[in-house]
Amino acid sequence: MLVKKSFERGERSGVATGNGKLAFGGVRLNVYSYFIDGVLIDTGAHSLRKPFLHYFAELPIERVMITHYHEDHSGLAAALQQQGLPIYMNESSLDIGAKKGDYLLYRKVFWGRRHAFQAQPTPPTFTGAKQQWRAIATPGHAFDHLAYLNESTGQLFTGDLYCGEKTKVMLREESMPTVITSLERVLNYDFGEMFCDHAGYIADGRTALTRKLNYLQELQHSILTKHQQGLNASEITAELFPRSYPIVKLSHGEWDALHIVTSTIADS
Numbered sequence: 001m002l003v004k005k006s007f008e009r010g011e012r013s014g015v016a017t018g019n020g021k022l023a024f025g026g027v028r029l030n031v032y033s034y035f036i037d038g039v040l041i042d043t044g045a046h047s048l049r050k051p052f053l054h055y056f057a058e059l060p061i062e063r064v065m066i067t068h069y070h071e072d073h074s075g076l077a078a079a080l081q082q083q084g085l086p087i088y089m090n091e092s093s094l095d096i097g098a099k100k101g102d103y104l105l106y107r108k109v110f111w112g113r114r115h116a117f118q119a120q121p122t123p124p125t126f127t128g129a130k131q132q133w134r135a136i137a138t139p140g141h142a143f144d145h146l147a148y149l150n151e152s153t154g155q156l157f158t159g160d161l162y163c164g165e166k167t168k169v170m171l172r173e174e175s176m177p178t179v180i181t182s183l184e185r186v187l188n189y190d191f192g193e194m195f196c197d198h199a200g201y202i203a204d205g206r207t208a209l210t211r212k213l214n215y216l217q218e219l220q221h222s223i224l225t226k227h228q229q230g231l232n233a234s235e236i237t238a239e240l241f242p243r244s245y246p247i248v249k250l251s252h253g254e255w256d257a258l259h260i261v262t263s264t265i266a267d268s
């Protein structure tokens, strides 16, 4: 299967950005890794190891902070660890990182096979080369998800908390109510610029996250109203999300709008 790959590096407000891109059939995916103050946020995917490792080699990395265990964020943690760098992630997923990645074939085609690595628990606060940082628990997309706030610059690194304003599909493991709680939590902190691992740099991160929160809250209300009227999860999904996206078929339903609805109903 032919997956087209490309890579783009850049710089935004003192943050080095590495953006790996994949295209396969009708599906386009991309993933970012960011660097500032000696701190690398996420490692990119193993399928893009050549350009990512080339990019990392030019950065004075002192520590690697992972937002969550998914293979497009932790795919090169093992390679960076071999270079002697300390790797940090949520304590709750250290055991997942310590084993080789276990996920469906389509994800191996896109993101490659994640090797095992030994991470240390992310501390609640830490100092980079010079600046002060804070980890913020933001579960929902993944149970172990952390956002990283550079408190010295007000820059927020959001992993997969944002990705886009209008969520149309979710992973089976995701919980929309938990995402809503995480968005509310992160908005309590003082930040401006946002660096998303899929949408890239967003100058007004606070407005983007607030809009996403509002969208999800309205969606939650619509789902629960329809549920109270007696519609089941499939019927609600068909009404609210009439369009089917290529990723649904490709992932055999691991990505689906249905998971937005079922996780909302399960929580009610």
Ligand SMILES: [Zn+2]
Pocket (backbone or CB within 6 Å): 068, 070, 141, 142, 160
């Ligand atoms: Zn993810």
